[in-house]
Amino acid sequence: MAPKRKPDGDGSGESPKSPGDTKESSVDLAKPVYLVAARRDDPAAYSVLEIDAAAGGGIRAVAGLPGCYCEPGMSFVAAHSKHGSWIVGVGGGLKAGTIIFDPTTLKAFYGPRLCYPKHEPVLISHGSEVYAISRRPRVVPRIDCQPWFECLTFSKGVTSKDCGFWVSWCHLPPPPFFPCLLDPYEFRNPPEISVSSYAVLGSYILISPQPELVVGTHAFHVVNKTWEKIHDENLPFVGQAAPVGGSIFAACLVSNKTITGSASLFYMSIDDVSSSTSDAAVSTPSLSIQELKVVVASEDKIPWPFFCPLGQGSFCFISCRRHKHKANCLKKRLRVSLTALRIENIEAIMACCQSQGAKAKDLIVAQQVKEQSHTCKSKGLFGMAVVAAFSM
Numbered sequence: 001m002a003p004k005r006k007p008d009g010d011g012s013g014e015s016p017k018s019p020g021d022t023k024e025s026s027v028d029l030a031k032p033v034y035l036v037a038a039r040r041d042d043p044a045a046y047s048v049l050e051i052d053a054a055a056g057g058g059i060r061a062v063a064g065l066p067g068c069y070c071e072p073g074m075s076f077v078a079a080h081s082k083h084g085s086w087i088v089g090v091g092g093g094l095k096a097g098t099i100i101f102d103p104t105t106l107k108a109f110y111g112p113r114l115c116y117p118k119h120e121p122v123l124i125s126h127g128s129e130v131y132a133i134s135r136r137p138r139v140v141p142r143i144d145c146q147p148w149f150e151c152l153t154f155s156k157g158v159t160s161k162d163c164g165f166w167v168s169w170c171h172l173p174p175p176p177f178f179p180c181l182l183d184p185y186e187f188r189n190p191p192e193i194s195v196s197s198y199a200v201l202g203s204y205i206l207i208s209p210q211p212e213l214v215v216g217t218h219a220f221h222v223v224n225k226t227w228e229k230i231h232d233e234n235l236p237f238v239g240q241a242a243p244v245g246g247s248i249f250a251a252c253l254v255s256n257k258t259i260t261g262s263a264s265l266f267y268m269s270i271d272d273v274s275s276s277t278s279d280a281a282v283s284t285p286s287l288s289i290q291e292l293k294v295v296v297a298s299e300d301k302i303p304w305p306f307f308c309p310l311g312q313g314s315f316c317f318i319s320c321r322r323h324k325h326k327a328n329c330l331k332k333r334l335r336v337s338l339t340a341l342r343i344e345n346i347e348a349i350m351a352c353c354q355s356q357g358a359k360a361k362d363l364i365v366a367q368q369v370k371e372q373s374h375t376c377k378s379k380g381l382f383g384m385a386v387v388a389a390f391s392m
Contacts, residue, residue: 031310031391036076037384043072051376059378063106069099073119076388081128083157085392090132091118100158109160112168119143122195128155137178139190147171176227177215197235208234211254231287242307242315246350250315263317265292267353306389313346320386334381339373
């Protein structure tokens with residue numbers, strides 16, 4: 001069992017209201033929102049923080065993750081199963097480690113190593129599984145080479161020797177647009193690929209690369225373990241799309257291959273399209289995606305905020321203030337902006353999308369959105385950078 005560290009700082013938060021604030025000064029969060037932050041003077045040191053709605057939206061330290069398990073460049077995700085929920089950190093460097101933190105008991109466990117080291121992998125939670133995809137696949141060792149796609153199950157609880165249950169990461173087939181089959185010239189000059197957009201829709205994991213590389217949207221079927229190209233264009237957002245309700249998602253919009261820094265709603269559905277061959281009829285999945293109306297724009301125009309679902313019709317997005325100079329970063333208290341939104345007519349929007357299809361974008365004139373914006377501050381938390389945020 002991993003030792004517990006004393007939380008960074010005094011664990012208290014404050015949330016004074018600025019004289020110029022015009023929005024509500026507190027946020028009603030339906031679910032706890034956790035942050036994972038790295039120290040700027042030691043990127044291998046991570047802390048788990050919580051935005052405490054009961055205390056007026058201040059940030060409090062929950063625990064520090066054991067440094068012996070962590071590396072710079074780890075990614076984090078919330079994992080779930082019938083046995084509980086955990087914060088899971090994966091990858092970083094050559095340790096290729098997995099750290100599992102239980103926010104209810106404040107205990108940390110060391111899980112199995114990845115099959116191959118991954119730096120800042122894309123982590124996706126689906127059912128009781130956590131999927132890790134190389135964010136920037138490489139063909140030259142020592143980081144992010146094959147296998148590029150792996151999976152770890154939490155179906156029986158925490159996979160750690162300390163808990164008496166141990167399974168290994170399982171490697172899976174990579175996305176078709178990864179550099180799998182290269183000729184000698186391509187191997188000397190491999191393509192630059194970066195996974196930037198992803199979502200979970202039913203039994204599928206959807207991913208697309210950076211907006212500049214237009215290869216379409218590919219989907220992995222978690223049961224069949226197969227990939228399909230389901231759309232000719234890339235997903236029109238960056239980061240992970242947060243489920244809002246049904247097939248409606250919230251994400252950061254991409255317009256003309258540029259990240260806008262604004263939150264938008266998207267309706268996505270996958271339908272089977274039949275085509276005839278000489279032998280028989282073939283059914284292939286096809287993605288339909290509609291951008292609805294821009295919900296709200298980040299006041300600071302910070303691209304790629306963190307999105308967290310908060311239940312049916314609700315979500316929040318979190319943006320972090322950045323400082324250009326490292327010296328300033330180390331002296332500044334951690335401060336984030338949280339905007340929680342509730343779409344009052346989410347059922348009507350879903351019904352409209354399902355019945356009207358492509359016309360829904362024109363028919364939905366306005367969404368009834370309740371917005372609460374708040375600046376979250378902390379005491380004693382200096383020189384930290386938020387690397388992940390999720391609701392649990």
